[in-house]
Amino acid sequence: MLRIIFAAILLLPFFLNSQNITVVEETAKELIVKIEIVDFQLNYGAEFAEITLENGLQNSEAGSPDIPFLNLNLAVPPNGNLRYSIVSQKKEKLKLQKPILPVAKIVKNSSTHDFIYHVDVEKYRQINDLIVKNGKSQYRSFSLIPLKISPFQYNHQNLELEVITELTLKIDIIGQTNYHQMIDEDFEFLYPKFILNYKTAKFWKNIPQRFFVKMPFAKSEFWYKMLASKSSDNYMDFAELSQLPQFCDPASVRLFTMRKVEGKYEVIELPIFIENGNKMEFEQNTKIYFTAENNENYWLTFGSEFLGKPKRIFQKNELSQKVISFQKKEIKPKNTKTDLELIIIYPKANVFQNQTAELAEIHSDLIAELKSQAEIFDEYSGGVADKDAIRDYLAETYQNNSNLQYVILMGAGSDEWDDYSPKNKIMVYKRSSTVSDDYFVDFAQLGRPDLVIGRLPAKNDAELDVIIDKISRYKKTPTFGFWRNKFLIMADDENHEDHFEGFGTAQMNHSRYAQELDDLINDDIFVDKIFAFNYEFDAYQTKPEAREAMVDVVNEGCLAWLFIGHGNEDVIGDEDYFSGALHMNMLKNYDKPSLFFAASCSGGKYQMKNFVCLAEKLVLHDNGGSIISIAGTDATFPGPNAKLYKHYFQYIFEDRMSAGIALVAAKLFLTNTLDAAHFNILGDPILDIIPPESVGEIVGITDSIRARETVGITGNFNENIFNSAQIMVFEPKHEIVYENFDFLNHDESEHYTVNYTQNGNKLYNANVSLNAGEYSAEFIVPDDIYAGEDGRILTYVNGEDVDFINTLTSINTSDDTIDGIENDGAPQVQIWLDSKTFQTGDYVSTNPLLMVEISDENGINILGSAGRKMLVQIDENQELIDVTDGFIYDENSCTKGELTWQLNGISEGEHSLLLVVFDNFNLPTVIEVLFTAKQFGKVAIEQLLPYPNPMCDETNFTFIMTETADVTVTIYTISGRKIRTIEAGNLSSGFQQIYWNGEDKTGDDIANGTYFYKIIANQNGKISEKIGKIIILK
The missing domain is CATH 2.60.40.3800 (Immunoglobulin-like)
Known part of the structure; x- marks a missing residue:
């Protein structure tokens, strides 16, 4: 240290x-x-x-x-x-x-x-x-x-x-x-x-003023761009010259191009020969000849703003070739802003231009310039596709705009540039053998990015629309929930190819790096670690259970997802923990996309012309994946990688920097190391991928808590804008040692060892009501509590556009039991499938929703300890399903709550469902129900029931969907006048409920009386509807 x-x-x-x-x-x-x-x-x-x-x-x-x-x-x-x-x-x-x-x-x-x-x-x-x-x-x-x-x-x-x-x-x-x-x-x-x-x-600031060579577009209103052969002399005839205005004087015509000398561009005027051009205007037989300058791009203009006479030659080459193309260049007024904060570069006119405007609107709080790559090439390299032209444009713009922070490149690119490949929309920057978008904004060329830069790696409109839609939803209509406070770290194991690694030296102990990062992250963040060494190989030497564990966490939702280990362009881990080609459809986190960071080799190799790398695929995945991907464009070292992501995530979580600013800050720490340049942002670098802000406090626990104790706590959020919050209590972390004795060094005296921690189980999960930002809660400590010193309580709350977290850490727990507390019996349990009208033996869908009401005066055991889990079994001899995580206590209760769990893929026919639950004193209840599963062939609304009915202030329309469909609820007066429409959106099959607050479309309360409602399900034009009556009685 x-x-x-x-x-x-x-x-x-x-x-x-x-x-x-x-x-x-x-x-x-x-x-x-x-x-x-x-x-x-x-x-x-x-x-x-x-x-x-x-x-x-x-x-x-x-x-x-x-x-x-x-x-x-x-x-x-x-x-x-x-x-x-x-x-x-x-x-x-x-x-x-x-x-x-x-x-x-x-x-x-x-x-x-x-x-x-x-x-x-x-x-x-x-x-x-x-x-x-x-x-x-x-x-x-x-x-x-x-x-x-x-x-x-x-x-x-x-x-x-x-x-x-x-x-x-x-x-x-x-x-x-x-x-x-x-x-x-x-x-x-x-x-x-x-x-x-x-x-x-801080008072010694100075931005040196560099001179940037550009095409002199400001000296004339008329410019014509042409493509010509660079290996021969060329000419224009009347077909091109007739596009010039009639008042053009042939004597004032000039021809320019730009050439690069020792890495810098210069503008040169080429001498021309005008055949039959002695008059004041061009005629049918007029031609202009010029000699190529090892360039395909040339610019014709006229006017009197230039110094000196136009350059001429006095002979022509009879073997000259006609220019390939000739078109008028629309000269846009020069941007004179000095307060720009954002530049968005799109390929050219009408290519990603609409989406660029849409992205600028999403970030309307920033002053932006939208610029086409084609315009930049024209101005800074004479029309030649050159990465340095983009860098020079950005450098000059920053020179005049000290507040400039962000650059976004709208489109994919490859290190094999051409104008026709679908992947070549925006150039990539290759310096030596390293590709990095950093080099566009590294103005001193020392490996320190002066601006934040990110790329939306789309090849076509459809892909770009997916990314823009993700960005818009993430920023404008975020899905709030405790998932935004979770961080997933997955660590590769010690197996590599045909040998072990990570012993002693070599920096290849990925699991140790994962634990070190967890130790750095503050306790407000809930860190989920998956160590691959805890999972078995299958017959193909892969670890599918590790993959499933990782995907489960991603689908449940996590703010960020870090992988540490080996990888390639499409796969993380030698054991194929996740492949972009094979496993992308497993990700179904549509409304909870994560920031993905792969501390491995080549996972972000976006520069391949004919391949889409894993980092790109995750950003482009339309049913979830990542909101931003950060991964290496080539081979990288684990040691520098660890320093990069340690800094990065601390800047994200603690300093609450934007995704792009945090990466620049982390790279500045590494001081121009090549490894840092390999990591680029695929996605929008402006986005804040930040957890809930930590505010307020939790008090009430002053000493060790013991089994069977009822513990009271109070807390506050210093805000009076919320009605309820979610509170979770966790037992202390478990300290574990992993050892592999198969991995011995040469003298067989040492072996592979990792000391790591595993999160303590959740012993209480409930909603609590808030009064002026304050709350109180009680929970009952279960018998099988793990004894330790770092238990913690996390309370989460969110509003429409903000969320906060409350934390109490270092809670001492004891496995001593308080004597003299009697157990008055096993938990009381009520089971439903798909609907709360369910009776044992009823028909349900093949993907039914399990709903269970559980109560016990001593609380319900949700620790999930071995032998004490909430378990479901469909039919005898089938696998047991751990459903513990599906339970949440009723608001302000520690004795009653509800378990909900989505069951999937049940075959048609008669089945049994067995449920086992325990109270906090470990007394079990075992209950069984029978049901018949039926696969419905078309969309239908079954078992429709408004509850309550009659209603006072609010009700829920509950029903079963046989197929996924778009659902709308419409309420009418008894005379048929429509008074309220509720768009519920796309609902999946199974049990559903739609809330109505008893108000009409203007927000006014509806008077007592009888009303009609109609529920319509629309599945690609297939319609199902149900009509019923509801009574309002206040």
């Missing part, structure tokens, strides 16, 4: 986990910085020693020793500099038993990747300097100079490690430290996490 201490001026935390950052002395001209390496780990494996440092950054050069280092970013005034000196240092030498682990070389295997650890002797001979001052660079409005500090000095020949345990530096800021310029930036809140001396440097 790293601790950087600064004392006199207290700064905000300097990135994650450096929680004691203070300044010993700080002025604008000088800092005294003290760095302590107080808790690093040296782990020995079979062949190597591995150094771990919580805040350390990692070298990425394969074959070199993997030694962590630190990075301090210092801001200096414009044209400024810094110098440093060592005030003091303490060090200690360690004699190593084995050499330091080398940085792995990643090699593609048959399905994922292998990590090859090979010592490069030459690289191991080098000893890093303790401090390296890197070159000055610009990040947005700041001039930065990073100091690289290497506290571990490794002598490979002697196997010695010198550790600088304490280092005090004096840093002098050189330059105009009294310089003062404030620039308004929406990024402002991010700088304290990134710039060490931000508090004194």
Whole structure:
């Protein structure tokens, strides 16, 4: 663990986990910085020693020793500099038993990747300097100079490690430290996490003004774009020239193109030969000849705004070819805004243009510019498709708009660019062998994105409509619920190809990384962890039960979903935990899409021309999947990946940053590492993927709680806008050790071990009423409570557009039992299927809804402990179904509640249903009902019943749907006048109920009397309807 201490001026935390950052002395001209390496780990494996440092950054050069280092970013005034000196240092030498682990070389295997650890002797001979001052660079409005500090000095020949345990530096800021310029930036809140001396440097802002070469469209109102052969001379004849206005003087005609020289564009005017062009206008036999400039794009214009005479040649090439195309360019007024916050780039006119406008409307709170990629190419590269043109456009726009934050690319792209492939809508940026959208917004080309960027990876209108619809629903009409407070982490196991991994060194213990992240996340968030090592292989060496467990959590709903482990373009895990090609239809989280983050290789390889990667498929999935996908475009390392997602999710959950801002912040911590660039946002980076805000408090438990105790608590939300909340009480986490003795090192003295925690079971789940934001509740502690010290209570509440969470942690639980409390009998149970008019032996659908009312004076056991679960069995000798999670207590009750569970796929015919439930003292009730399942051939409404009827203020229309259909309820007066229509939307087969508050369409209460209602079910034009009467009696 790293601790950087600064004392006199207290700064905000300097990135994650450096929680004691203070300044010993700080002025604008000088800092005294003290760095302590107080808790690093040296782990020995079979062949190597591995150094771990919580805040350390990692070298990425394969074959070199993997030694962590630190990075301090210092801001200096414009044209400024810094110098440093060592005030003091303490060090200690360690004699190593084995050499330091080398940085792995990643090699593609048959399905994922292998990590090859090979010592490069030459690289191991080098000893890093303790401090390296890197070159000055610009990040947005700041001039930065990073100091690289290497506290571990490794002598490979002697196997010695010198550790600088304490280092005090004096840093002098050189330059105009009294310089003062404030620039308004929406990024402002991010700088304290990134710039060490931000508090004194925040006045040193300056955005250097670069000159960007562009086509001179402002000098003429008339421009004509043509495509021509770049391998021969070309000509235009009257068919093209007749498109020019009659007042065009041939003598003023000019021809331009742009060419790239050493990575930069320049505008050049080409000389032309005008045949039969001596008069004041073009004639039928007029032709214009020009010589190609190794380019296909040329621009014809005329006018007097240019300096100098138009360029001419005085001969023609008889072998010239006619230009391929010629069209007038509509010149749009230059954008003179200086307050832009968002840029959305779409391919070209009429391609994704409507959806771009729709997305801008969704984010109407941001000042946006909508720009076509084609326009950018025309202006910044003369019409040539060039990724650098997009970067230059964005850089110039930011230069004039300091508040600019977001860029969204509307369309898929590939690293094989052409104009006709369905996937090539918006270019990708490839630098060396790495593809990253970051490079469009990395203006200094140092691996630090200056803007937030995301891509909607659609190939056609239908796909883009799916993504836009998801974004709109997520932002405008979100589905609230406790799922928004859940975080799923799935960790790969130790099996890889034909061997084990993750023992000792090699950073491949994915399960350990998962547990470390859980330990970092605050207790307000409910973290679900799935460890693949807990699931068995099938005959095909896959783990389908692990997949089912993961999919179940996603379908129930979780705010974010992280996978840690191996992967490829379509699959996560060697054991095929999830394949985009095979398993996408398992995801049915339409109204609860998750943020998906794959800390693995190639899952986000969106640049493939003829393949859609897993990250893309999840965003494009129309029945759920992800709202945003973040995954690697190529092979990545687990160590840097872990630092990236640890920072990312802490920024999301604790700092409540948007999805895109959080990723930029996490990447800034990693200081231009190649691994970070591999991770791109597929989806809308503006979205807030944030959990409910933690407010208020819960009080009432001051000591350990015991079995059979009735515990009372009170809480508040500091808000008076809610009527009820959901409260859940969890027993302490279970501490577990996983060991694999099959995985031994060379001397067979150690084995694969993971210490991890498993969430404690839920012992109480109920709705509670709120009064002025305050509530109280009671629950009864079951006999089989798990004893521990970190039980917790979570209370969730939501309104139309906001939700909050209340948390009480560190609850001590004891398995001691309070004596003298009698059990007055087993739980009382009433079972229904599909309808509360159900009687044993009735007909029901083949997908019936199970409804069970349960009561007991000692409460109902919902812990789900072994032997105490709520279980259902359909027919004898069939599998038992655990339905414990389907129970919730009635509002403000701890003795009565209802179990609901959707049963699916029951065959037609007679069946029995057996239910087992326990009270909190573990006394069971076993009850059985009989039913006949029937598959209905067409949509029908069965067993329709308004309840209550007569009604006073409200009622529910309850019925059974035989098939999925769109359902509408209409209420009429006795004379037939329509007074209210309720659109219930698409309802699935089985039991349904539609609520009516007794009001007409204007919101007025309806008078006493008899009314007609009609319920219509519409399934693709097939109509079923039922009519009935309801009485209002107040």
